[in-house]
Every structure is written in structure tokens, then in C-alpha cells.
Amino acid sequence: MTAPLPGYLLEVAGLRTAFHTRAGAVRAVDGVDVIVRRGECLGVVGESGSGKSVTFASVMGLIRPPGQIEAGTVRFDGQDLRTLSPRQMRAIRGRDIAMTMQDALTALNPxxxxxxxxxxxxxxxxxxxxxxxxxxxxxxxxxxxxxxxxxxxxxxxxxxxxxxxxxxxxxxxxxxxxxxxxSRPKLLIADEPTTALDVTIQAQVLELIADIRAKLGMSVVLITHDLAVVAEHCDRVMVMYAGEVVEEGPTQAVIGDPRHPYTKGLLASIPRPALRGEKIHPITGQVPELINLPEQCRFHSRCPEAGLGCLARIHMQSSGPGRKARCIRLHDGGEAHG
Amino acid sequence: MAEPLLSVTGLTKVYRGTPSIVGRLMGRPTLEVKAVSDVSLSVERGEILGLIGESGCGKSTLGRTILRLHEPTRGGIRFDGIDVSSLPPHEMKAMRRRMQIIFQDPYASLNPRRTVADIVGLPLRLHGLARGKAETRDMVAAIIEKVGLKTAHLDRYPHQFSGGQRQRIGIARALVSRPEFIVCDEPVSALDVSIQAQIIELLSDLKRDMGLTYLFISHDISVIGYLSDRVAVMYLGEVVEIGPVQAILERPRHPYTQTLMSAVPKVEAQGGRHRVRLMGDLPSPLDPPSGCKFHTRCPLATDLCRSQSPTSQTLGIGHHASCHRLGEDLNLQEEVTA
Structure with a gap:
């Protein structure tokens, strides 16, 4: 394994985390790569069950049975976290990487x-x-x-x-x-820090995180379901769907010109006052169950652009400067309605 | 001019808490929360009035008090020319066929031990709208298909459905008695973005097809701005501003509305936006501030605001707000950043 580039604080490769249930293994995170550069804010977007929280709980070593990390490397600041003893991991968790949970009342000791x-x-x-x-x-x-x-x-x-x-x-x-x-961490993972909060308070908390990031020079991973929050606060964005990363790149590029049909659908689903009187175009159907998923594009059953080629394992491919997407129709020029 | 379908005048709902025995012996006063305080508004037939505000502002209580699910403490409610606030219980029950509600939480608002056919058929039985079981089932089947579910779903139980599907069941239950007026109490707030968009589309289609009138309660300005014809803004039990949706979104006049609008993150905005910072949290409704209730957080507050509550002023056609400093026509975003 080569040493991480000096700019990368966190480098996750091929992460797989599954939960073994009676109904079968739920592949909550299935081959996820993440890069967080020093000082940057990465937005992680996805709906319930996309695997965004499990990915970072795995990074923190917080997965408990029936959950299990089955594969992948987690390199943080030059160390492979998955090879550390629980004691060594404890020293890093909370000191170098800190995480805040969505529900502050249950996360704090009453x-x-x-x-x-x-x-x-x-x-x-x-x-x-x-x-x-x-x-x-x-x-x-x-x-x-x-x-x-x-x-x-x-x-x-x-x-x-x-x-x-x-x-x-x-x-x-x-x-x-x-x-x-x-503990002045190098990386703050904020899991839905404002979901339970009113907008005026949300604005206060997000500005606070931005201020502190600037003051302490730390990196931030902001896990959220709200693309607007990402648009305003993150340098890069990673969109997750059904346990996989489907698109990633600089925030402005991804939100301004989404390439993956899921990202497009997500953006088209946001009701906007400017669209009054026009139809919004929601993504039809629902997220597939993550048990016994076949080797094919996970979005294909809901995708307006899906064709026969989508019934195979799809890999991430370059979709522009510094960006990638997991779709075989990326270079079809959009006439894909097969 | 035709009378509005619904008009509410001076509606007030006070909750009284009884102090403990010790408290009573020590002569502590009864605790009072004015959840809704002297609200007057009307809803025209066929329109959507959006009701927006942060948690605890009384918007849900207002919705429920209008339907007399909570009894009003003071004030009048007229629906289609009938004084609903003084109807005796059996007449009120009959009235509810015409006034229905869709709840926020699709998990808590459906009886887990009843099938979909039972849940949706109940209003028909209560109001004697169907002759016999066969007709009940036919009517239920018709509405179930109208909300985008299948007749095959009729004999299933709520736990067999996803959140979005459950919300469709709740909508079918509200609509099966062919009501004219629906209180939509945060019907999409518990749903993922893509499912939220499906339900919003459904609600607008149903409104058009069935000639419905909505009071649409939400904390989400994008949803309210997309759907509503007019918007009412609530703060600590009072409507502080009401007006046509364009006026409220593009030129809000009350400092609270201005703050609320500036706090919403927008997908289009890429960083660097001037935002009105709101100081502190919502004051306790048990001990509301004197004078204008917003003065503790308002950047424009003066001594007058601290001592006297403002009266409602007309700003344009159908546009009213309650603030002492309206005459100066201040734009908070410019004020604060200047």
C-alpha cells in the first residue's frame, strides 16, 4: 500500500460494512471510498438507508454486532485505523477524530x-x-x-x-x-447536526461549525440529507445511494450540473418557490432493500434513463475535473431513454 | 364578495397546568401557556393558506383548534357560514365530515392493529356514508387508488408499508368522506426528499381534482413557498405577518419573517450570503416577553417594542404585519450587514 498523499487526512478505500440479520446480510455500506483533505469540508448526502451514517460509524470503529466491517482500509493521518488495537483506537477517537450525533438528547448523559x-x-x-x-x-x-x-x-x-x-x-x-x-480534533464528523433544529437555529449551528473550522484549521465531514445545507457549507460533496457512492466532486459542479440520475432526481425533488405552478418531478418508487442485492446498478429500478446495460456491476468513472459518478450512461449525451 | 370558506376571529387557546399539591399549598399560581393568542385569519374556497413557524410557535395547535380537536378558549370559527365554535358535539361530529386533517407522523397516526380497509373505511361508517360492506369497500378501493396505492394493499396492516405509503393511507382516510377543507399538519416533514416530492405532487393533484381547500402547516419555507397561495407566519402563538406568497417570500416586512427567510439555506446559493443572525433561542411560552413578543431576538427592537405590543397594519392588498417599525420600511439584511 502506498503512503497517502500529503493533502489527505482521511482516506477510506473499499469499505464494506454489513449487518447480519435473520433475513440475511444487510449490506449497508458496500465498497465505499472516501477522501477528506486537510482543512476541507466534505458534505455527505443521501436519504435514509443510504449508508452515510454507517460509513462514518465504521471509520470511528463504532460498529457493534450484528454489524461487522468486512473489508476495506481506513487511513487517517498516516495510520491504518483498522489495524489498531481497541486501546490505540480509543486514543484516536475523541482526540483526533470527533463525532457529533444527530440526536443530542440521547447522545448526552442525562x-x-x-x-x-x-x-x-x-x-x-x-x-x-x-x-x-x-x-x-x-x-x-x-x-x-x-x-x-x-x-x-x-x-x-x-x-x-x-x-x-x-x-x-x-x-x-x-x-x-x-x-x-x-480535544481539538483534526477531523470533526457531524452527523445531521441540524436536522432536529429550527431553521434560525440551524443557521447558527452551521455558522458556528464554519467559524471553528476556520479558527482551528480542522477538516469537517457534514452528513446531511439536505442538499441546500451542502451547497452553502461544503467544498466537496459525496452523494450516497443504497450503500454506494453514486457521485462525488466539487459542490458547485455537482449541484450546478449533476451527472448521476439519482443526483438529478434529488435536486429535481426539492420544491422551490420559483417553480410555483409547475410540476416537480419526484423520483418514482423507493429505495431497494439492501438484502440480497443483485450485481447491478442499484438505482436502475427508479431511473428514467435505465437500459439493459444497467443490469451489471457499475463502477465509478470520471465525469469531469475532480469528479466521478457511478453510471454507464455518463457519456451517452443524455439521449438515453431505452 | 363571497364569504371565505373558513374564517377565524380572535382565536385563543390557553393550556393550564395544575401546580403540584406543594405548589398549591404554597400559593403558586396556575401555569398558563397561551399556545394560540388572538389569531384572526380566513381561507378562501379553493386556496392553500400556508402556515409557517418554528417548533413551539403554536401552528399545529391552531390547526387542531380550528377543527375543534382542541376546544378553543376564546374566539370564533366560521366554516361555510356556520358558526362552528358553538356547535354541540353531535353537530360538530357531522361537521367533521367536511373538515379533515392529515397528520405529520405516518407511524403514529395509523392504528397498527387495523387493516388499511378498516382504517380508511372508518370515516364512512362514522358518518353513515356507505350502504353496507360492499359499498364501503368499493369507496375505500376507489380512494386508495386515487392516492396511488393498489386494492391489493387493502387487507394489509400499517407496518407492512413504508413511510411514504403510510402517508398515502393517512391522506386516503382524510379524503374518503369527501371533505372540502383539510388541515395538512406537516404532512411531508417526516419523509425523505424524494418521497416528500411524491406526496407534495399527490396533494396538489388531489386538491385540483377534488376541489379542496388546504390549511398547510409546515416549518419548511420551500414547501410552503411552492404550494401556497397565501402565507401566515406565526411566532409564539401570534400571526405576525400574513400575505400573498410572493410578497412574503420576496419582500417580507416583519423582522421575524425577514430573519426566517434569510436563514433558509438555498441550493442555488453557493456560499457567501448575508444572513440575518438571530440572537438566542425562542423564549419560553410559559413566560412570554412583554410588549412585542419578538423583541428579545429582534435586532431592531426599541423601548416601545419592549413595552407595547404592536397592532396589525395593512401593507398591501391582503398583506398585514404587526411591528412597530414597519413605517421605516427596513430591510434587515442590509441593516445588519451595513
């Missing part, structure tokens, strides 16, 4: 104060802190206050003594970001 939960991370990843004694405790508290201030929580010193239920939804999401950032 029985511990916010201060205790931030201190836990600081205790575990304690570079630069005094070894022991009151000086250490003071340093930890100071840093916790600093983190809450960084994410814009008013009166942080008092807030440290409060429990998660005493915070509003937007505040809890900020707290989770504060906890995730307190």
Missing part, C-alpha cells in the same frame, strides 16, 4: 452535568495539562469554560453545572460540538 461531560474528554486527552492536583482541576475547568464560550453558550461558568435537560435543542447541539471540539 445524569452528568455538562461540565463533567466536557471534563471527561479533557481528562482522557490531557496534553498540556498539569499532571495532578488543584492546578489540573482548575486548568480543566478553564478549558471547559473556554469551549462553551467558543460555541457561543452564554454565562458558561454557570452553565457548566447544569444538566443536558436544562438546555434547549440548539444549545444541546452546541454542547455536543463543544465536547467534540474540546
Amino acid at each position: 445524569a452528568l452535568t455538562v461540565g463533567e461531560q466536557i471534563s471527561e474528554v479533557l481528562e482522557a486527552h490531557d496534553e498540556g495539562l498539569p499532571r495532578r492536583g488543584p492546578a489540573r482541576r482548575r486548568a480543566i475547568t478553564d478549558r471547559a469554560v473556554e469551549m462553551l464560550r467558543l460555541v457561543g453558550i452564554p454565562s458558561p461558568t454557570e452553565r457548566l453545572r447544569q444538566y443536558p435537560h436544562e438546555f434547549s435543542g440548539g444549545m444541546r447541539q452546541r454542547m455536543m460540538i463543544a465536547i467534540a471540539l474540546s
Whole structure:
């Protein structure tokens, strides 16, 4: 295996994660490659069941039985994470890579104060802190206050003594970001950070992530179902469908000129005030079940452009500068209605 | 001029919480939440009135109070010339044949132990609209096909369907009694983008084919902007602005509407957009702010706003807003970024 290019912070290749159920193996992530460059924000878009969250739970080593990572390499900052011992992995998780979950109320411990939960991370990843004694405790508290201030929580010193239920939804999401950032990670994986939030609060949280990314120079993976959020916040985008990446590239290029029929369908499905009175063109049908999937294009049953050639395993191919898509009809020039 | 199909005047819904025994002994006052506060609006026959606002603003309570699923505390509701707010229970029940609701959560709003035929047939039995079982089944089958399901689905149970299909069942149940007015309470918010688009298309087709009138409740400005003829904006139980959809989207006048519009991420926008930052969270409805309820978060608030609540002013045909500073015609986006 060759060393990763200096620009890549995270490089995932051929990742396969399956969940073994009585009905058969659910191939939630099936041959996924991901690249995250240093300092960039990658948007990962897909609908429920596309495998976007499982991909990054696999990167974090958070897959538990009946789930299993069956193949693939996960290189982070020069190390192959899949070869690390659980202990070594624990040292990286939370320190170098941090993840925030969609539902802040279930992700936070209801029985511990916010201060205790931030201190836990600081205790575990304690570079630069005094070894022991009151000086250490003071340093930890100071840093916790600093983190809450960084994410814009008013009166942080008092807030440290409060429990998660005493915070509003937007505040809890900020707290989770504060906890995730307190070890100054190189990579923040934010899983649907604003899905449960109102738009005005969503705007606050996304701007906060952007500000901190600029300040700390970290990379961000933003997992979302909302293409508009990606359009405004991400440098590159990766579109997932039924466990596979179907299109990726620079955000502006992909959203301005989508090449994969699924990406096109997704964009055409967004109701826009500008389209009042016109028909929107939703993608017909539903996502296939991920059990016993045949070797063929997974989107073909819903695809308006599908033909006989789609009933084979389709690989990603170049679709322009820095972009790829998984469709055999890429170079047909669009007259494909077979 | 013809009377609107629905008109609501000064509608108020107050929820009272009883303090605990200890609280009562200590003479603590009863807790009161004014979920809907003095709302007046009307819906013309054949139009879609969009009702938008963030969680907790009272939009769902308003929808349900209009149907008297919650009893109004004060105020009048007229439907097709009939004073619905004072109807005795049995007449109200008959009235519900003409006024129906589609719920947000397609998982919680269908009885898991009843078949689709039972669920959709119930309104027919309740209102005595079908003679005998055969006719009930025929009518149910007809509406099931109209919402895009198959008659083969009639004897299945809700858990055998996907979220989008369940929402279709909920729509069939609302429509089977041939109502004229439907409260659509966030009917697409729980669905994935591609399925959401299918349901939006279905709702607009049904409205056209069956001559329906909708009160469409949503927190999603894109959906509201695409579907509605007029839009009402709610904040902490009050309608702060109401008007034709173009006016609300393109030239919102209330500072809250302006903030809401600027907070929505847009697919077309590629970064670098000026956004009105809204400070803080929604105040607790248990203890709403004095004066204008928006003053705690409004960048334009003055002493007057803190002490006196504004009255509704007319800004154009059918366009009204309640704000002390409307006369100055401020554009927040320019104000704040200047």
C-alpha cells in the first residue's frame, strides 16, 4: 500500500460494512471510498438507508454486532485505523477524530452535568495539562469554560453545572460540538447536526461549525440529507445511494450540473418557490432493500434513463475535473431513454 | 364578495397546568401557556393558506383548534357560514365530515392493529356514508387508488408499508368522506426528499381534482413557498405577518419573517450570503416577553417594542404585519450587514 498523499487526512478505500440479520446480510455500506483533505469540508448526502451514517460509524470503529466491517482500509493521518488495537483506537477517537450525533438528547448523559461531560474528554486527552492536583482541576475547568464560550453558550461558568435537560435543542447541539471540539480534533464528523433544529437555529449551528473550522484549521465531514445545507457549507460533496457512492466532486459542479440520475432526481425533488405552478418531478418508487442485492446498478429500478446495460456491476468513472459518478450512461449525451 | 370558506376571529387557546399539591399549598399560581393568542385569519374556497413557524410557535395547535380537536378558549370559527365554535358535539361530529386533517407522523397516526380497509373505511361508517360492506369497500378501493396505492394493499396492516405509503393511507382516510377543507399538519416533514416530492405532487393533484381547500402547516419555507397561495407566519402563538406568497417570500416586512427567510439555506446559493443572525433561542411560552413578543431576538427592537405590543397594519392588498417599525420600511439584511 502506498503512503497517502500529503493533502489527505482521511482516506477510506473499499469499505464494506454489513449487518447480519435473520433475513440475511444487510449490506449497508458496500465498497465505499472516501477522501477528506486537510482543512476541507466534505458534505455527505443521501436519504435514509443510504449508508452515510454507517460509513462514518465504521471509520470511528463504532460498529457493534450484528454489524461487522468486512473489508476495506481506513487511513487517517498516516495510520491504518483498522489495524489498531481497541486501546490505540480509543486514543484516536475523541482526540483526533470527533463525532457529533444527530440526536443530542440521547447522545448526552442525562445524569452528568455538562461540565463533567466536557471534563471527561479533557481528562482522557490531557496534553498540556498539569499532571495532578488543584492546578489540573482548575486548568480543566478553564478549558471547559473556554469551549462553551467558543460555541457561543452564554454565562458558561454557570452553565457548566447544569444538566443536558436544562438546555434547549440548539444549545444541546452546541454542547455536543463543544465536547467534540474540546480535544481539538483534526477531523470533526457531524452527523445531521441540524436536522432536529429550527431553521434560525440551524443557521447558527452551521455558522458556528464554519467559524471553528476556520479558527482551528480542522477538516469537517457534514452528513446531511439536505442538499441546500451542502451547497452553502461544503467544498466537496459525496452523494450516497443504497450503500454506494453514486457521485462525488466539487459542490458547485455537482449541484450546478449533476451527472448521476439519482443526483438529478434529488435536486429535481426539492420544491422551490420559483417553480410555483409547475410540476416537480419526484423520483418514482423507493429505495431497494439492501438484502440480497443483485450485481447491478442499484438505482436502475427508479431511473428514467435505465437500459439493459444497467443490469451489471457499475463502477465509478470520471465525469469531469475532480469528479466521478457511478453510471454507464455518463457519456451517452443524455439521449438515453431505452 | 363571497364569504371565505373558513374564517377565524380572535382565536385563543390557553393550556393550564395544575401546580403540584406543594405548589398549591404554597400559593403558586396556575401555569398558563397561551399556545394560540388572538389569531384572526380566513381561507378562501379553493386556496392553500400556508402556515409557517418554528417548533413551539403554536401552528399545529391552531390547526387542531380550528377543527375543534382542541376546544378553543376564546374566539370564533366560521366554516361555510356556520358558526362552528358553538356547535354541540353531535353537530360538530357531522361537521367533521367536511373538515379533515392529515397528520405529520405516518407511524403514529395509523392504528397498527387495523387493516388499511378498516382504517380508511372508518370515516364512512362514522358518518353513515356507505350502504353496507360492499359499498364501503368499493369507496375505500376507489380512494386508495386515487392516492396511488393498489386494492391489493387493502387487507394489509400499517407496518407492512413504508413511510411514504403510510402517508398515502393517512391522506386516503382524510379524503374518503369527501371533505372540502383539510388541515395538512406537516404532512411531508417526516419523509425523505424524494418521497416528500411524491406526496407534495399527490396533494396538489388531489386538491385540483377534488376541489379542496388546504390549511398547510409546515416549518419548511420551500414547501410552503411552492404550494401556497397565501402565507401566515406565526411566532409564539401570534400571526405576525400574513400575505400573498410572493410578497412574503420576496419582500417580507416583519423582522421575524425577514430573519426566517434569510436563514433558509438555498441550493442555488453557493456560499457567501448575508444572513440575518438571530440572537438566542425562542423564549419560553410559559413566560412570554412583554410588549412585542419578538423583541428579545429582534435586532431592531426599541423601548416601545419592549413595552407595547404592536397592532396589525395593512401593507398591501391582503398583506398585514404587526411591528412597530414597519413605517421605516427596513430591510434587515442590509441593516445588519451595513
